[in-house]
Structures are given as structure tokens and as C-alpha cells.
Amino acid sequence: MEEGIRVNREVKVAIIVMEGTNNEEEAYQSFKHSEATPEIIHLKKLEDRKKKLSGYDIVCFPGGFSAGDYVRAGAVMAARIKSSLMRDMEEFVESGRPVIGSCNGFQTLVELGLVPNVDGDGRLEAALAPNMSNRFEARTVYLKINRGNSLFLREFKEGEVIKLPIAHSEGRFITRDKEVLGKIIKNRMNVVSYVDGSGKEAGYPWNPNGSEHNIAGIANKNGNVLGLMPHPERVFYKYTESDWTREINGTGMGNRFFTSAVQFVREKF
């Protein structure tokens, strides 16, 4: 164990939910099994100031269908946060502590302007549009890790190909304009990309939604915010990977995201 890491430091995780959020259980368990102290918090409690973000070390926006996703996915959740909590949220991000959103949580982070945020002004630069196939897609995908400076990806090798489940109907990452996309690539913020089994970029179904540049996940410039469509929290252990009966050895693909973030807090804060 490196010096200066407080192994027993309690790492508190705020898992933020509203009606329709439905991936909080696996997010909770993933943090719990990473030796953190997660807490599921209804957005209402933050709005009512019964809970404050500053009391936590990690913020997690789990997947689901917040508010039903009957308008653009994640938009209602983001609007509620913007109207009452944005200052707290921005302060949290600026402090360098980890923020992760998967699936609907990624959509929320994009709607909040926290990713990609290439220009640093928090404006809406991207969206997660309906899948090109025009239907809900539930499958395992191959992903290439381009670590960049993402604090969640420290336990992966650069260029490593991993497998994670996806399950969404609005996951096509599109940028506002070519300039935004260019800056994402230049800053190495496209940290998770869809590939085929051999690690090469390929079309549908390997890129399940038609995302620009095969982007599956995006980090902010500072590397402390990660939004991604795939679900690391659903494969914390090997035994929920869809092909585990063919490769019995190894650990779950998902747990490295969480243990890395928890460890990061213990190192830096």
C-alpha cells in the first residue's frame, strides 16, 4: 500500500435518484463491494436541502428512465438539478472528486453540460440521440479503453479491449458540431469506444447505436467526470458477464471502474 493512502477512510458515495431511475441497486452494490459507503438519495432531498452534495466523496448518476424519459432522456432530471443544485454540482466537479453517470446517468451529465464540456463553459455540446436501429438494444459490446486522464480507468491497460453490457434506446452520441468532436479527440476525452471482437472500429451491431466516432463514453478534460452508455455496475463480478461460462478465470470487467474511483479518493482527499 502506498504511503499517504488512508485505507480506512470512509468514502461516501451519493447515488442520486428520482422516479424512473432504476439502476441504483447495482450501482449501490458495486460501490459497497468496492469498500465504499454508498447512499441512495432521492433528488427531492437534495432540492429540499435535507442532504448536501458537499458531504460526499463521489457522485453517481445511475441509469434508468428518469421521469420516464418521455421527453429527451435525462432532460427532466438535468432541468431539476440546474434549477436548484447547479452551483453545488459545479463545485463538486471543480473540487476534482469523481462523478460517474452510466446510461441515463450519462444522458443527465450531457444535459447538465458537465461532459464533454470541451470549452469549459458548461454549455450543451452533445446529445444522446435515439439509436440508429430505432429500437431498444440490449447486448454485450466490445469496448476499447483510451484511458486519457480518466480517474475511473486507471486499472486498465491503454488500448485494452473489454466487454460490458448495454441496454438503451437513446445512446447515439452526437456532438453539436465538428469542432466539439475535434476537441474531444484532441483532448483524448473519448475514453471508451465501441469496437469489434478484434479491437477494430466497426459498424452495427458492434457500434450498437451509431455513435459518432464510435464513442461509448466521455470524460471531462480534468478526468474526474465519466459518462458512458455501457453498464460497468452490472458486471462487477465475472459471473454476470454474458459469456462467463466460456472464460471462467479473471475478475469482473466492471469492478475496476469502481475500485479505481474509491482508491482515488483515498489517495487524494
Add this chain to the structure above:
Amino acid sequence: MIEEEVSTIISVIGKSKEELANISKKLHLGLSAEEMSLISSYFKNEGRDPTDVEVQAIAQAWSEHCSYKSSKIHLKKYIFGIGREKVVALGDAGLVSLDDDTAIAFKMESHNHPSAIEPYGGAATGVGGILRDILSMGAQPIAVTDFLYFGTKKVKGFPDPKFIEGGVVAGIRDYGNRVGIPTVSGGIVYSEMFSPNVLVNVGCVGVVDKKKIRSSAITEPGIVLIVAGGKTGRDGIHGVNMASAVIESGEEDITTVQLGSPITKEPLIHAVLEANEKNLLFALKDLGGGGLSSVVGEMLEAGGMGGKVYLEKVPLKEASMKPWEIWISESQERMLLAVKKENVNSVLGIMEDWDITSSVIGESENGNRLRIFYNGAKVLDLESQFMTSPKLYERPSLIEEKRIVQYLPSFPNNFAKLLLGMISDRNVRTREQVVRQYDHTVRGSTVIGPLAGIVGSEGPTDASVIRPNWNKVNGVAISHGSNPFYSKIDPYSGGKAAVDETVRNLISVGAEPLGFSDCLNSGNPEKHKVMGEFVEMVKGMHDSAYSLDIPFVSGNVSFYNEAGRRRIPTFPTILGVGKVEDIRGAITPDFKDPANDIYLVGLPTTDLAGSLYFRRLKKDGGRVPYSDPRTLKGRGWNLLNAMRSGTVNSAHDVSDGGIATTISEMTVGSEIGAALDVSALGLRTDFALFSEPQSSWIVEVRSGREKEFVKYMGEDAIFLGQTQQSALAITRGEDKILTVDIDQIRKKWKRGYE
């Protein structure tokens, strides 16, 4: 306000049978003249005529859907008594034991009639309803399943089967995905038999701490009734009466179908489980068919209590609703919570925290009368027992004697073509275009889902496995069995075959079967032939389950699946759950390595009626495959022991299309072929390859463990050959039967998807 304004008096005393029948028709009560006479004489004793609230309430409770009046006598005789010592609790769902602390709650039921009228809403609310049944036991739902039966032919006056299929799938997808419970198991059968009577059978499985199991019985006075969740509206009025009658045309009353809201349901699940976790709930029940009327009556009656309810306290969608409409509305996403007085504020507080509407509407009292008030006026005053004890029918039944005529097909000259045709048959090939629209990994506990194998080339699985607790290694296996093709020919054997298939599927993943839920689909029970089929079916289910000593813990009956002259066969969909001791030893069908031994556990048969082989030849003849539960028990449990000892690499049960199709499916997810010699099987080669023997599996044995495996299985294991790279090759001694490239198999199986 005077009484007449809120409810109407229905004059029934002294009316003739004809007049009573007319009243039933006019008020959409769905009751027979005989049942109306019982009501008439009850109120004669009470010395007054009933209110509209009262007759509507009785009609709900006495509907076929709520009362099981045509099936109860038979279910009691054949189904309810089996394996009782293994049942942990019964209620809206049944429970069996997973381990010392945990019980599995599960149920399957039909949502056939609503789905035939409005496919999207009908299927969606089917999922919603079954989730509430699991919640009613205090259990956390962990999986949703759905078994669907679609027609293939357009029937005049009814929607196109493609429209129905699209609507049903979208309804399940949009509800299941939004509510965040994985849809992991089920099936789709396509047949003309289901034009235009689509069947939607939905199941749900949950887990509960044994100390937190709740019942629906209110056994004390002064227990407060709280309605929580969605508001009450005019959607879903007379749903149960509609589900208890024959569909006459494609233009049924759409107001009988409820509207679902998964975004109300999702927090309701959390809130109810939180209240239960804190021991704040005395009893609870979901508001489904029959609405408040059925639920309040049943909860009080089960606990020997009376009670009072104030209808104006029920939160409404539409202020203009009449008391009888409020009382019988089947609006979705509602639960009735029975709470001790000292806990009422805590429960209301939890609901408030989750942004859920809730309201105190009444309480239990000593005695046996239920009294309903609306703005001070009494609109119902009845003995709850009168409502919940309808007349049971032992309807006349006719069992048809059928002459068995054997049919012998001419010997096929191209086995490869025959096999590839079967693999791409609609009832065999992949359902990925549907399955991949359902989220099967949400909750992060899906150990085996509906598909398994190499990513991007997945093949089918036999059962799903969920790991409900990340701190334990045990898992819950979930699967189904049903064969309407066999049932149509022979309802008794079809009932047995459904049990056999359920057990086979569970054992395939390495699970010990623990219990069944049965969803019984049939036609009009007033027809003697239909009732005869029904009785034969439950006898078949009984004979198998009794020998296996596995209980049926829940289920439902759906009669009246008829439209015009078309009706469905009488058959069950069975949902089975099993226990996987250690999920790390769970097994999938995809072959794992080349050069491993392949065995058939079982024996091919000459009974081919109802088989895919005969269906594709458009021929009928002989008997349907015979299932002997003692053989199933012997072989199945030996195989389970062989699996637990680690001798098995992969396993797949033999079903539609026989062992040739079974082995082909094992190549799909693995990109590994097989070289087999079928001489040891005897029989004609087409019978050996395509017959559908019951209680049979194909097994790939782990390298170096062959002797051990054979020791476990004895004579039940027949050596067929070995796995190999690239091709499926079948010979009979020196004769080549077929050689097919596994890429070709994969393409055929993925037809319509890739």
C-alpha cells in the same frame, strides 16, 4: 346529500329469471340468471333491494376471473394438494425456500383478453399486475418473464397478427424496461391456433427475507386501510367481466383495458419494500382485477373481519366518478396497505418521501359486515363472506375418444436440408429481434440470461439464473414449459409435457426444481368438450407434479379465449423456479471445447404427433411423446448430481426438432461443431434425429471426467460422438447422414435477425 344522488337502488326482489338476466346484461355484470337469483334471495332476506354499488361489487367477486368458479373444484382435487410441505407461504404469489433466510415468491398469470383488445396497454399492464402480486408478499421482484402466443393468420374483423405482436412486445418492453426489473425468460409460439386469440402469459419472480413475508389477511380490528400509488380513474372498469366472456368481435369496449404507468410503479416498489423492511405493514395486497371491491373484501374475509371504507377519500383522476365506479375501477399502480394505527404516519411519510400519492380510506372492524360510505351516505352493507363465496360449478365435461392412426413418413432423402429448414423455422430460430428489446441485465444480477455464448454470436439458453444477493453464491433459476401443439392433440399428455419441459430446462442450467406456477389457457368452459380438455390437462399436470413432489404455488385460469368459431387449445404455460447451489457451477448450452465427448441422456421415440418434424410435413398421426415422471426424476436428478460434481461442460434439453436441432443450437454460441454416429440410437434415422423424446438432454462432458459422468448416468447416457471444429457431421455407422457447416447453422438460426 341524499342517498339516491350517489347511488341507485337496483330492484331485484321478486323479479323473474328473465328480468334478472336482463338486469345483468344492462349493467354489464356478466352474471347468469341463476346467480342473479341468489342475489335476489339474499336481499329478500335483508329486507331491501341492493344499491348499484352492491350489485357491481358482487359481480366483480363472482366473475370467473376473480372467483375461479368453473375451475376451482378441479384445481382443488388435482393441483392444490401436491408437495405442500415445500411451500413456505401462499397468497397473491406462492413462496418456496431458497435457503435458510430467503424465500422465492413467484407467479405467472395471463393477460390475454386485454391484450387481444389493446395489445400495447394490455401487455404492459400484464407486467404491472404481476409485479404487484410479488410485491404483495413483501418480496423484491428480481425477474419478469413472458410467454407469448401469436397468431399467423389475419381473421376478418380482428387486427392483423403483426400489429398485435408489435403492440404486445412494445408494451412489455416499455413497461418492463422502465420499471427496472430484468425480463429474462419466456417464449414465443407462432401458430394459426392463436389467430385471433393472442395469449400473453406473464410471470414474475421475487425474493424475500423469510422474516418479512407478509400476507393479505387482516386479522385484527382497527387496522387502517391505505390506498397508495396511482389515482383511481375510469380506466379498467369491468375488466374482469370482459375477461370472463367470449370475445365477439374485434371492437370490444376499450375502457375495460387499464392504463399502465411504470414511472409510478417504480417508486411504489421502493416505498412499499421500505415500509415492509421497517416492519410497518400489517398486511398488503395489490389492486388488480375487481379493484378495491375485490381486494378489501378478500383481505377482510381472509382474516375473519368486517370493516368500513369511505369512498370520497380515494384519490381520483376524475372528480365526476360515481361511487360504484370508484369501488370497482381497476386503475393500475395501486396497492392497498393495511397498517396498525401507530404506524400510519410513518407509512404516509415514506410514501411522501417517494412522491407517491396515498390516502387513508377506512379500517377493519369486528364482525362480518363490510360497509361503504360516500360523503356520509351508506352505499354498501354486505356480509363479506357472501361476496367472496360465489356458486362453484362442476360444469359437465366431455372427453373425446380419439382413434390413434399411425402415420409413417417416407424416408427423407436430404437430411441436411431438412435440418436447416427446422433450424430456421419460426418456432425454433432466434427471437433476438424481440429479446434484445428487453433489458435483461438491469439490477446486475443476471448470471444466465436469455442468450449465451461468444459475444456477437450468442445462442439460446434453457433457463435464466439470477443471483439475488451479491454476498451469497446461490442463484434462482427461472424457466417455462408449454406445448400447445401436443395439448391440442392430447390435453393430458400436453399437461405432462409442459411439466417435463419446465423441469428439463431448470436442470439444464444445474438447478434443482423447487416449484411451479401455472397459467391455464382455455376456451369457453360452458362447452362440454372444453371442460373435458381442461380436466384432462390438470390431470396430466397432477400426475407429473405429484410423482416429482413439486408444488404448484400460484397461477391463474383464463377461460373464454374464443372468438367467433375459433378457439385456442386447452393448455398450460408453466413457470418453474429452481435453486442453483453455487452460481459458479451454472451451465449454458454452448459447446465449450473441441474433442469432448457428447452424450444423449434419454432415448429417442417413435411417438411423433405434434412434433416439429410432423408439423413441417403438415402431417398428423400417432401419439404425442410420452413423459414418464419417474424417468424424469431418475435421469434428471442423476444429471444434476453429475453437473454438481463438475463433469458437465454444457447441456441443452431436447425439445422442438429433436436431438439434431438441439445439437445445432449448441454450436451457435460456441463456433464449435460435432461429429456424431447415431447407430447406437436404433430406430429409423429420421426418428432418431427429429423425434422429441421427453426427459432428454444433450450433454458435453468435461475432458478427463467421462468415466465419472457415465457412472452417474448409468444406462441413461448414450455416447454419440465428440465436439470438433467447424462442422456438424452425422453418420450412421459407415453411412453419411449429413454434414453442415456451423456457419450455415448459425445463419439459419439467426434468420430474420442478422
